Amino acid sequence: MDFLLSENNLWILLIALASGAMLMWPNLGRGRSVPRLAVADAVQQVNREQGLFIDIRPADQFKTGHIPQARNITLDTLESHLGTLPQDKPIVLVDARGRDSARALTQLRKHGFKQVSCLDGGLAAWAEGGMPLKKS
Structure with missing residues (x-):
């Protein structure tokens, strides 16, 4: 003692x-109500159910490398793009390291989007998994 x-x-x-x-x-x-998908699971879900990758990083980061077919909608402009997003298809949110996408998920859930998840580890996990990147 x-x-x-x-x-x-x-x-x-x-x-x-x-x-x-x-x-x-x-x-x-x-772990709280933020569904996170591993890279392989995200690819399967998007391919199987014609889902959508939404990259919420700033445009300059998006141009340096992003998931092919991903749409760039930054976190601060997400609300103005709600009408262009499908509510009946899965949406996988992508950020740099898997930390900021939870805020976007919360915004989408408030507006009735039910099939929303975050890419676990973000674009860094995508690249580490050897998945293709597109530069624009």
């Missing part, structure tokens, strides 16, 4: 707890 009550050890214990909490923080919200 003296070990825990020592001032130096107490600081070390607090720092260790804070570090552990900070490492777990990104994963805490990940």
Whole structure:
């Protein structure tokens, strides 16, 4: 017990707890109602059900490399493009690393889109999986 009550050890214990909490923080919200698809599953779903890849990255990033047939609709212009998106087909949202697409998913769900998911790992996972990229 003296070990825990020592001032130096107490600081070390607090720092260790804070570090552990900070490492777990990104994963805490990940599983909550945000369907994420692995690259192979996303390709299958889009091909089988004539779905759509929506790349929410800025246009300059989109031009450097994107999924072939993906549409570039940035997060800040998504609401103005709602009328052009099919509500009866799956939509897979793509961002750089799979972190920002959850906000776009929330926006689409608010407007009645039910078949929306995020590409797990984003475009980085797509490229790491050896999938083709198109440059425009």
